[in-house]
Amino acid sequence: MNGQARILVVDDEPQIARVLRTGLKTHGYDVRVAADGLSALETFADWQPDLVVTDLSMPNLDGLQLCKRLRAISQIPIIVLSVRGEERMKVEALDAGADDYVSKPFGMDELLARLRAQLRRVSATPKPRASSPILEVGDFHINFESRSVLVKGLEVHLTPKEYDLLIHFVQNAGKVLTHHTLLAAVWGGNYTEQGEYLRVFVGQLRKKIEPTPSTPRYLLTEPWVGYRFNPDS
Amino acid sequence: MNGQARILVVDDEPQIARVLRTGLKTHGYDVRVAADGLSALETFADWQPDLVVTDLSMPNLDGLQLCKRLRAISQIPIIVLSVRGEERMKVEALDAGADDYVSKPFGMDELLARLRAQLRRVSATPKPRASSPILEVGDFHINFESRSVLVKGLEVHLTPKEYDLLIHFVQNAGKVLTHHTLLAAVWGGNYTEQGEYLRVFVGQLRKKIEPTPSTPRYLLTEPWVGYRFNPDS
């Protein structure tokens, strides 16, 4: 990513595509547009963009399929555009490999912010695990050997479940994680129906790591979808 | 080989077994005895010794078969005890994977010398402690040669198991060690289910090294995970 970051926009509605192209270009990005999933895959292979923004409903190959196909060959960040209320689709998209979503109609500022967050996420550090037992993300400092967690330099003691949960959040900082994903990660694949666990433990984590648990700053909830860990202030 | 080297003695004659056990123990080895080949294989799997001394004629599984079975799963040194004159057996044993033999009746000194030679052979490359036989961490001062432990300058007497346990803690200061890891380190490979041992011995260690055993300062417990040695005050 030396010069401009390359953004591939996938949308079959010409107006929206035009708005996105101009909006992103004026903010310094290199943009190309594809009108459906299949041509998106072609452009992806030819042009190798740094990030994909895609609509969900499209001809030929819809956004869901596109996510899966892209995930099979790349770790590139994917932001999905969904119509407000299509919660089902959002969740499916995130489970299919999308990293974030933006509801239509959307403000350009919000999209740009989420876009920057995703680009920052991948360029940050590609998981420095094997070499060092220490993980530093934002205000969080996690030592896997001593199992210790520092937030802004202060140690917080976490129970095993809380610890597992936090690890999963921090290792996927910036990504929206669905309830399903989180439950499977911490409780194992079969407990994916008992959403109550998750709420309780997220609450407990917030009490321990948030300056103001009632107005979270790190562990943000994405209503009807899941949670997102935001390491920045 | 943290503490003592582990020697597995295999002999069905009780007198000889006893002589070997006491002789080896007085020279600082950790010894277990098996009365036949089959139980020897069991003990081997459980305890993971550093060397095997075995008779040739035994019930169930004779020394020759034992050599072959051990060689199939391990590079561990094997010393065979044979009755003087059974030259043919000696050759067969060596072909079956034994590393050395000692004729009965044997002198303890000879056996010890050959034993040291074999142990030296396998531990030839990694000799990290040769430079300094003394380990100082926080308030703890441990001399590997004399097997003595000082806490804040005061000597504490530890039994062999307590010593092995403490060594493991001090050498991994700050890290969280799981129950599994600790059990495997002190009791050997497959004693990883008997969590009761660990609780009892940690309690005993605390009584000996902690200023206030009921509120530990060095040996901290990480509930549901294991223990952590904290050298700082």
Add this chain to the structure above:
DNA sequence: AAGCATCTTTACAAAATCCTTATAACTTTT
């Protein structure tokens, strides 16, 4: 053979964590 030290096993109280439930606040939909 008796005493001693160590290791193993057992039992139970104390502590910590996890799960469950209930209720209130919030968001979206009708």
Add this chain to the structure above:
DNA sequence: AAAAGTTATAAGGATTTTGTAAAGATGCTT
């Protein structure tokens, strides 16, 4: 504005783990 669904939070009980003492077992020493 009400209904339905979701989320936040506290509090209790259930379950598991941990601390501790003490009895039994084993081998060593005298």
